Amino acid sequence: MTAHPEPLTHQQAPPLHDSAVRLREAGLAYDSRTLWNGLDLDVEPGEFLAILGPNGSGKTSLLRVLLGLQQLSSGTVEIAGTAAHRGNSRIGYIPQQRALEDSLALRGSDLVGLGLDGHHWGMGLRGRARRKRRVAETLHAVEASAYAKTPLGLLSGGEQQRLRVAQALVGEPDVLLCDEPLLSLDLSHQRRVSDLIARQARESRAAVLFVTHEINPVLPLVDRVLYLVDGRFRIGTPDEVMNSETLSELYGTDVEVARVGGRLVVAGTDNEQDHHVHETEQK
Numbered sequence: 001m002t003a004h005p006e007p008l009t010h011q012q013a014p015p016l017h018d019s020a021v022r023l024r025e026a027g028l029a030y031d032s033r034t035l036w037n038g039l040d041l042d043v044e045p046g047e048f049l050a051i052l053g054p055n056g057s058g059k060t061s062l063l064r065v066l067l068g069l070q071q072l073s074s075g076t077v078e079i080a081g082t083a084a085h086r087g088n089s090r091i092g093y094i095p096q097q098r099a100l101e102d103s104l105a106l107r108g109s110d111l112v113g114l115g116l117d118g119h120h121w122g123m124g125l126r127g128r129a130r131r132k133r134r135v136a137e138t139l140h141a142v143e144a145s146a147y148a149k150t151p152l153g154l155l156s157g158g159e160q161q162r163l164r165v166a167q168a169l170v171g172e173p174d175v176l177l178c179d180e181p182l183l184s185l186d187l188s189h190q191r192r193v194s195d196l197i198a199r200q201a202r203e204s205r206a207a208v209l210f211v212t213h214e215i216n217p218v219l220p221l222v223d224r225v226l227y228l229v230d231g232r233f234r235i236g237t238p239d240e241v242m243n244s245e246t247l248s249e250l251y252g253t254d255v256e257v258a259r260v261g262g263r264l265v266v267a268g269t270d271n272e273q274d275h276h277v278h279e280t281e282q283k
């Protein structure tokens with residue numbers, strides 16, 4: 001007689017890999033205005049997803065949904081297999097670049113240490129030593145050790161942004177949410193900060209969701225693009241989404257996309273704020 005195998009419980013057979021982010025039939029509307037609807041998206045560990053779209057298309061709102069700060073109007077959202085909720089220690093968040101000039105009392109190592117709040121490593125001597133070690137490791141990884149003790153207000157925008165990246169990474173998150181982290185950085189710092197985010201995320205298998213108006217600084221790092229326009233969206237590789245046919249469909253008008261020296265030039269979106277339409281910025 002053949003023995004029946006024990007039924008597999010969740011504990012015995014965890015899924016081989018869960019998506020870091022999973023949205024199903026997700027929709028978000030404010031009053032009568034639908035930002036997006038029917039959004040099905042899985043972002044895998046280690047994947048780099050760029051989120052593009054004109055002003056007001058709902059990019060930041062999507063990050064707020066993932067952070068548990070905004071309820072979906074329909075559908076579901078999970079982070080590493082658990083429903084999205086506030087204060088989720090599995091998420092690292094890099095907000096838009098803002099100057100920290102008022103923070104004279106705070107130093108880089110303090111800022112990075114704040115990224116461990118909500119992680120339960122214990123407050124005893126051993127817990128404190130582990131926290132300190134982890135902060136030092138992360139400062140080293142973002143090459144910020146040299147100014148870790150300098151008051152934040154005295155640091156340049158690029159230095160401050162590296163510390164924000166460290167703060168988001170220190171808790172070894174499963175998901176890294178980046179809201180236009182390159183704004184107001186010069187081109188060389190844009191490259192350094194985006195390479196750093198991508199490298200660290202790949203090494204720790206974190207999924208990156210990177211909101212940006214300008215795809216070119218991150219184009220070599222991007223696995224897929226989510227492009228939102230006026231309630232419509234497309235998801236795919238940069239080649240699948242960033243082409244004249246797809247963007248013309250999304251915008252409902254003729255859009256031309258050309259590759260010039262490895263960079264994308266997009267013309268015709270008729271959106272002044274949509275940085276990637278400006279060839280002058282394609283230096």
Ligand SMILES: Nc1ncnc2c1ncn2[C@@H]1O[C@H](COP(=O)(O)OP(=O)(O)OP(=O)(O)O)[C@@H](O)[C@H]1O
Pocket residue numbers: 030035053054055056057058059060061062
């Ligand atoms: N809590 C809210 N209540 C009502 N409307 C809101 C709320 N939050 C955002 N909105 C509106 O939803 C739209 C999308 O906002 P969101 O900030 O997500 O867009 P975005 O794509 O990130 O824009 P940008 O590129 O300008 O940062 C905007 O028109 C905004 O005014």
